[in-house]
Amino acid sequence: MITIYDIAQKMGVNPSTVSRALRGAPGTSAALREKIQKAAQEMGYSPNLMARQLRMKTTSIIGVILDEEWNWYSGAIAGGVQSYAREKDIQLIFWNATSAADQEAGLAVFEEMRIGGVVFASTQIGEHSGEYPKLPFPAVFVNRINSSKTSRIMTDDMEGAMFAAEHLLSLGHRDIGFINGPEYSIHSLNRLKGVKKALQDAGVPFVEDWYAKTDWKEQAAYESALRILGGSIRPTALISGNDEMAIGIYDAARELGLSIPEDVSVIGYNNHTCCDYMRPKLSTVSLPLWEMGRNALEAVFMKMNGKEIQKDKRIVNGELIVRESTGPCLRK
Structure with a gap:
C-alpha cells in the first residue's frame, strides 16, 4: 500500500508537503x-477511506504525540x-515521535485524517521546545516549554x-x-532550586560536598552515594532526583553497612511503580503525569x-x- 511517506521520499519533500498538495491546500506552488x-497517480496512491470520511464532517478523534517509546512515564x-x-467517548490515535522528523510525519497523518x-x-521539560508550525487543529502541550501561547500543562518541580x-x-x-x-535538565535545575530554598528557609546550609549531578541512572547514583555516604562526615538523609536512582543509593548504603532509614533516610521523586517493590518502600514526591x-x-x-x-499555562x-525509607534523625 502506497502512503504519503513513499511519495515524499520519491519527491524529496516532507510528508506534510505531500499531504497539502494532495488536498489542494495552501502552502505549495501550483x-x-x-x-x-x-x-501519486503513477504510484497508485489511494487516500485512506477513514480520512476521506473525516473530511466530510466534524470528528471526535484526537491525536496524541508521545516523545519516546512506550515506558512508565509515557504510559x-x-x-x-x-x-x-x-x-x-473520544477516539484516540497515538504516535511515537523520537525525533523532529517523526513528529512532522505524525502531524502530516493527523492533518490528512x-x-x-x-x-x-513530553516526559522531559524542554525536549522539542521552541516554535511550532501553525496547526490546523487545537493543540495542548504536556510538560513542554514553548515560546508560543499554545496551552500548556506543567508541573512545579x-x-x-x-x-x-x-x-x-x-x-x-x-x-x-x-x-x-x-x-x-530543567527538571534538575528546578528541583535544585526547591531543595536550596527549603534548606535556606529553615536556616540549614546546603553542603556542596553532599551534592551530585548524574544522568538519572542507578549506576551514577550508586557511585555518587558511595562518595557522599562514605565520607568522614556524612549526611543523615539523601534526596534522590528520581526513584530509579534511589535503587543505586540503596545499594551503596548496604555496601557501606548503613541501614535505611535508621542511618540514612532516603526520599525519591516521581512515584514510579518501583517504589512499592523496594525494601524499605521508598518515600517520594509524585510526578502527576496521569493527571497532566x-x-x-x-x-x-x-x-x-x-x-x-x-490560562495558557x-x-x-x-x-x-x-x-518506609524516611524516619527521624537519630544523630545526637
Whole structure:
C-alpha cells in the first residue's frame, strides 16, 4: 500500500508537503502540487477511506504525540488521556515521535485524517521546545516549554523538591544531601532550586560536598552515594532526583553497612511503580503525569467545542508520599 511517506521520499519533500498538495491546500506552488499529484497517480496512491470520511464532517478523534517509546512515564500520561477519553467517548490515535522528523510525519497523518485536536506529550521539560508550525487543529502541550501561547500543562518541580526537603527537615534532619539529574535538565535545575530554598528557609546550609549531578541512572547514583555516604562526615538523609536512582543509593548504603532509614533516610521523586517493590518502600514526591495527561485532553476537547481556556499555562502539582525509607534523625 502506497502512503504519503513513499511519495515524499520519491519527491524529496516532507510528508506534510505531500499531504497539502494532495488536498489542494495552501502552502505549495501550483507546479509542485501538480508534480506530487502526478507522482501519486503513477504510484497508485489511494487516500485512506477513514480520512476521506473525516473530511466530510466534524470528528471526535484526537491525536496524541508521545516523545519516546512506550515506558512508565509515557504510559502514565497516556493513562490520564485515556481516562478522559472514555468519559467523553473520544477516539484516540497515538504516535511515537523520537525525533523532529517523526513528529512532522505524525502531524502530516493527523492533518490528512482531519483529526479534531492533538496533545503533544513530553516526559522531559524542554525536549522539542521552541516554535511550532501553525496547526490546523487545537493543540495542548504536556510538560513542554514553548515560546508560543499554545496551552500548556506543567508541573512545579521546585515545589515538589521543597516537599521532599521539608519532609526531611520535619523529621529533625539537618545534614541533607542531594543526588540530582544532569545540569542541562530543567527538571534538575528546578528541583535544585526547591531543595536550596527549603534548606535556606529553615536556616540549614546546603553542603556542596553532599551534592551530585548524574544522568538519572542507578549506576551514577550508586557511585555518587558511595562518595557522599562514605565520607568522614556524612549526611543523615539523601534526596534522590528520581526513584530509579534511589535503587543505586540503596545499594551503596548496604555496601557501606548503613541501614535505611535508621542511618540514612532516603526520599525519591516521581512515584514510579518501583517504589512499592523496594525494601524499605521508598518515600517520594509524585510526578502527576496521569493527571497532566487527563488535563491536556480535557483542554483540547474544550477548545474543539469552542470553549475558552482561561490560562495558557495550567499547573498540576504533585504530592508527598511517605512510606518506609524516611524516619527521624537519630544523630545526637
